């Protein structure tokens with residue numbers, strides 16, 4: 064069974080270790096603004112919520128791409144962007160209803176979570192267990208996925 | 222089951238791949254009338270910029286993709302469809318029968334009726350063949366006139382600027398991209414272009430082209446004229462539906478389709494630029510000539526062809542554009558709805574803008590300039606018809622918190 068990132072806002076303290084680890088792993092230096100996982104602060108509720116790509120089965124980003132720059136990694140199930148193929152047209156960034164694929168002006172390409180090939184640096188760095196990588200159906204992303212399945216396009220051919 | 226798809230652009234190719242998964246035993250024939258392997262028009266600007274070669278525009282990278290998935294690619298132009306006999310005719314006279322047919326023939330660029338427009342130095346920018354012709358003429362420092370500053374015009378503009386040509390844009394409307402951007406955003410884009418060395422002339426039209434000299438002489442209705450080695454036409458597109466005359470398939474601006482992308486004739490579907498289907502925002506049937514809608518409709522039509530009934534919730538207008546490095550985008554009812562309200566953040570100096578349109582406590586449309594982070598959240602909030610609750614007031618205070626609104630509305634905090 065493929066594993067998923069399990070995100071639990073209740074355990075998140077907003078320490079941002081995940082953002083630092085993600086950018087270090089993927090960009091080679093610590094720049095949270097380039098992290099593929101982001102921690103959102105909800106001051107009114109006194110909460111933090113880590114959030115990233117749900118690797119959804121609809122894969123809006125993948126289908127919208129005009130040059131097949133996004134493919135599915137067979138071992139992890141992650142939707143992965145191939146930098147050498149991406150032309151930087153940004154259509155995936157508007158097609159993804161979760162807002163989790165972003166254009167990076169420094170590289171002229173888009174970036175998204177690829178589960179670090181099966182060893183997600185964010186989960187490794189999280190000190191409180193708010194981000195774990197598990198064989199689980201009940202992931203924090205599940206609700207999000209259901210939300211998408213129910214309320215968005217029913218064109219979910221996969 | 223014999224599935225035939227006319228048109229091998231994104232709608233046709235996504236449909237063929239989806240059909241193969243949904244109906245593993247079926248025979249699938251994918252017809253196209255251009256000589257190249259199936260490619261994405263959207264990639265043409267990057268080819269012109271020299272970032273990719275022609276292979277980089279191909280919709281499927283693996284040359285054997287179609288053979289491997291037992292999808293028969295055939296070159297040929299369909300000249301008529303006989304809906305009674307379930308048969309179509311190709312330009313060589315051959316006929317081809319089908320059980321289910323998908324029409325995904327896309328659209329073609331308009332050529333406005335301007336005297337002198339048939340000169341070979343006047344080009345549209347729609348196909349790979351067009352791109353090759355443009356690449357021949359648009360050398361560094363060449364004088365180029367671009368007719369039309371709509372969505373496609375502006376995309377081409379960026380590619381031309383990257384080639385280092387001397388560019389003048391002529392637009393009939395009072396601002397750039399009038400059908401995608403509101404007045405604030407359109408005027409900001411105009412200012413940005415001028416500041417980056419591209420001359421933009423709005424509110425004027427081209428009245429004639431004189432090709433008798435070494436350079437074209439492009440005359441405008443304000444009495445002035447522009448010399449040009451190349452004139453590029455980006456004056457809108459229209460669906461490829463002429464071959465359906467007499468077929469009985471109902472058309473209006475495009476091919477009329479229901480919520481399953483079914484046309485007025487049994488077993489015949491349409492998707493992509495050629496289809497006029499339900500618009501998510503208005504509920505009316507509209508042609509959306511954009512890539513993400515073509516891909517979504519291709520998938521949905523294929524599911525229905527494979528007899529897995531699937532409704533399409535309606536095409537959402539959504540565009541993202543980069544103009545000399547300035548990114549703009551718009552979604553849904555960006556110009557607002559009756560009885561709705563809006564909020565915005567506007568910083569002209571720094572070219573930052575975000576306008577949100579609401580109907581009660583739902584987001585229905587948006588326009589952004591200089592926004593690249595989490596833009597998809599706008600689609601998510603609009604298309605899920607998410608009730609914003611306390612988030613509406615928070616967005617009114619700070620429209621940039623769209624991603625927090627999406628996460629806050631959909632994740633148990």
Ligand SMILES: Cc1cc2nc3c(=O)[nH]c(=O)nc-3n(C[C@H](O)[C@H](O)[C@H](O)COP(=O)(O)OP(=O)(O)OC[C@H]3O[C@@H](n4cnc5c(N)ncnc54)[C@H](O)[C@@H]3O)c2cc1C
Nearest residue numbers: 228230231232254262298299326327493494510511512515
């Ligand atoms: C330069 C450029 C930039 C663009 N940029 C963007 C962008 O940034 N974002 C965006 O959303 N969209 C963009 N678009 C638009 C986008 O490319 C189209 O919406 C998309 O290609 C539509 O896909 P389609 O499959 O419906 O049609 P098409 O891609 O047009 O494919 C239709 C195919 O059918 C073939 N055909 C037509 N008639 C027949 C016939 N009778 N018999 C056989 N074959 C036939 C055509 O030759 C063509 O190959 C751009 C287009 C261009 C030209």
